[in-house]
Amino acid sequence: MDAIDLNLVDLLRGNARLSYAELARQVGLSAPAVHERVGKLESGGVIRAYRAEVEPETIGLGVTALIGIVEDSGADTDDVLEAFRVMPEIESCYFMAGVESFLLKARVGTIAELEQLIVRLNRTPGVASTRTGIALSTKWENRPQSVAPPTA
Amino acid sequence: MDAIDLNLVDLLRGNARLSYAELARQVGLSAPAVHERVGKLESGGVIRAYRAEVEPETIGLGVTALIGIVEDSGADTDDVLEAFRVMPEIESCYFMAGVESFLLKARVGTIAELEQLIVRLNRTPGVASTRTGIALSTKWENRPQSVAPPTA
DNA sequence: ACAGTCCGTGGACGCCATCGACCTCAACCT
DNA sequence: AGGTTGAGGTCGATGGCGTCCACGGACTGT
Structure with missing residues (x-):
């Protein structure tokens, strides 16, 4: 390296x-x-994948939400994770310090679909509560910060 | 399409x-x-870019934080945005509904660098307060959800 | 000094990107 | 109905690229 x-x-x-x-x-x-x-x-695991970055609205994913998850006391974190993993709308999943154990970034087509997703999240065992914020617009996303030495 | x-x-x-x-x-x-x-x-703007997805720890960006921003009443949102834009650590920037106008995803090498970033954010004109959560681990990120019809 | 290892170069060969010519079909105009 | 036009496809050719291989020079440990 x-x-x-x-x-x-x-x-x-x-x-x-x-x-x-x-x-x-x-x-x-x-x-x-x-x-x-x-x-x-x-x-060696440095490069994980190569992905095309797509304007989400153009493929029918116009609604972006960020959802904080509070776990039940005594919840099995691995089970909760597994439940999240099978929901394709959840594009990113961070395990956080703080009251909210997870922060999810989800992308769906409509507000109605978002509502259904939130209902499903609240129903999954181990989830005590959710708090969702809606992104009105994405200013930028996954901008790569340069990491190479200046005089390359 | x-x-x-x-x-x-x-x-x-x-x-x-x-x-x-x-x-x-x-x-x-x-x-x-x-x-x-x-x-x-x-x-046509559907495909925005092609990016290699890199394991951040391997290139010295081991600390991920999600930062909510509350604006001053009367702040110029465009100026605030511009101030964020020139900070390379801010990889994503969402304009949100709710008390916190922005949610930022930032990636830095160390907690000390995160501290400096938060200080800079709190100092930028138009920013009333920040609330930062640290990601202990990234379970997955930018997982592409399939959008093509099933029988392709 | 010497052998081994790592990491590079140069050459060769088959596949790929890309251009131009042509084909097909559907929509539209007269 | 028939002719025209345009979008979007196939085919064929060609030059560049990906990728394999043999070879060579610098460092390292003995």
């Missing part, structure tokens, strides 16, 4: 579809060398 | 580095046809 690796990570966070040849030009190595480095970053 | 487009979006959300030839095989079209469709999805 040296400066070149950080550089590659930065480049791929900016544009995951760059060719190995282009990456090679940017970092000053040959294409096979870059190919091997990126392969190691992938298998 | 037909079923094939939704299918392509799904495939690219799952793996942004799929070749056009592979996409073509999956959706049953020729590679040039897929190339043109994806180009239109990009220029």
Whole structure:
């Protein structure tokens, strides 16, 4: 994990579809060398996936909500997690310090679907209460912060 | 935006580095046809970017925080937004309904850096107060939910 | 000094991206 | 009805790219 690796990570966070040849030009190595480095970053768990970032409204997911979850005393946290995992609307799930054990980011098509999701969440065993906030607009999301040394 | 487009979006959300030839095989079209469709999805604002998803701890960003922002009465929301925008640690920024106008997701290397970020946030004009929750662990993040019709 | 290891380069080969020419079908106009 | 037009597809060609392999130079431990 040296400066070149950080550089590659930065480049791929900016544009995951760059060719190995282009990456090679940017970092000053040959294409096979870059190919091997990126392969190691992938298998070493640094690069988890490559995803297209989509404007959610355009695919019918216009409603974004952030939902805090308070657990029952004595709830089995793993069971609760598993219940959340099978709900595809829950795009992100953070285990938090504080009264609310989880913070979820959910994306649905309509307010009615959000209501149904909240009902389902309140019904799942181990969940004491939920507190949901609606995002009126997403200013930006998952902006990659540069991590490479300045003089690359 | 037909079923094939939704299918392509799904495939690219799952793996942004799929070749056009592979996409073509999956959706049953020729590679040039897929190339043109994806180009239109990009220029039409459906696909915003392609990003490598990185395990944050491996690049020195081990601390994740979610920060609610209450604005001063009479604050200029655009100015506040602009102040947030230049802080690279703020990876996501949602404009919310409720007392807290914004919810920010920030990622830093250490608790000390988080402290400095919170101080800076509290100092920015228009910000009345902040409330920050620390994520002890990220169970998952930006999981793409399938949006294509079932029998594709 | 020497062997082993790591990490790189260069060459080769088959697949892929991408362009242009052509085809098909449906909508629309006369 | 028939002709025209345009969107969106296929096919074929070509140049660049991904990827495998053999080889080479620098560091390390003995």
